[in-house]
Every structure is written in structure tokens, then in C-alpha cells.
Amino acid sequence: MKNHYKLTIILALVIHFVNAQNYEWKKIENNFYQTTIFQKSKELLQNKDSLKLTVFAFDRNEIINLSDSTKQAFPKINLTFENLKDKLSVSSFAPALTRQSEFLVKYETQEKKVYEYEFFLLDSISQSQLNDFKKYLNETLEIINLKYISKKDAKLEASKLLGIESKDLFEGDIFPASVIIKTNKKVNLKNIEIKFKKILDDSIENNSDDVIHIFKIETE
Secondary structure, three states: OHHHHHHHHHHHHHHHHHHEEOOOOEEEEOOEEEEEEEEOOOOEOOOOOEEEEEEEEEEOOOOEEOOOHHHEEEEEEEEEHHHHHHHHOOOOOOOOOEOOEEEEEEEOOOOOOOEEEEEEEOOOOOHHHHHHHHHHHHHHOOEEEEEEEOHHHHHHHHHHHHOOOHHHOOOOOOOOOEEEEEEOOOOOHHHHHHHOOOOEEEEEEOOOOOEEEEEEEEEO
């Protein structure tokens, strides 16, 4: 029984590593890259030919495992080769897509990720406390940019966003002052909130997910 259990575990691991492949990608256009799963025919795909498209979403540093259904962003769809090129805004592939084959196309920006966070300050904060907070951020985090927004500036920005005069917005300065930072690395907001609980009201992360998209193309 033990040997059977071990064999099952080993088999599961083998299947996982077979499915979780590290593909060799070739750049085709802009931020698009391509690789081939298999190619049974050399007959080139024509614009009106049908194909199946499945879209996956993975974290940038995640191993691509196409057998993981939780990573499927959209259900499999049927479309023509012409529709595919239009949807991806890609005019050519390398190698050229052929019949009875499977290909992967990856969309990934190569720009270095920048993270943005905003810390909302309590009205009771003093200038010395604000200076200490900014000093801490600059000394402990890989800060690219740090910007202080006063209550007055916050009200002006809100009025611009809403498209109305600031005097017609609200009576008084109800918008809190804040500090916005941009960094090269992710920040643990909870730790900072605990450390500076006497001066911070809240904090938020203004970041989109660092995701790459994989398009699985199955031709007929």
C-alpha cells in the first residue's frame, strides 16, 4: 500500500512538471512572443480558416501550467485566423501558423514594474511627525518618487476629477492630506500602518496586477 501511495505521488509530480513547462519564446511584434506546442502540418493557415482560442492569465514569475483551469481567463472560443490577427493586433507570426497544430502567443510588457501607494494622514499630524514619516519611507523603501498632497491640494484634485469648482464641492477641507510614493518593490502596508498608527488614517495600493496573458491557438 505504501509503495502504491509513493508511486501515485511520483506520478502526480511528473504530470505536474510535464504540464508546467518553461517555453522558449520568440518575439514577433511589439510585446508579443510566440512558441510552438506541436506542428503536424506545413500547410499555411488562411484568413478564413477556423481555429480555437483559449486565453490564460499568469503572474509574471509564475510557471506556465496550461492544465490549471483556474488560470483560464476566458472560455475557449471559435474564430477565424483573420479575426485572431485583428483581436491581437498582430499581422505576422514566427513561425507562420499552420493547420493541425498548436501554438502559444504571450503578451508581456518588458517595462520594469513600478508600484504606487498612498498613505492618508490624520488631521492631527504635526509637521515633525510628517517629516519623520517621510524620512522613514525614504530610508527604508526603494523610493522612486515621494509626493505630499495637502488637504487643500486634495480638494483641488477632487474638484478637477469631478469637473466642478472647488468652492462648490464641500464646505471645509474634508479630504485628508496624503503621501504618495512610487517604489521598485512591493510594500507591506499593514506593517507601516501599525508602526505609524498615530498619524495614519488609511493606506491604499494603486497598482494593477502584474499579469502576462497566454493565448493558446489550436488550428484545424
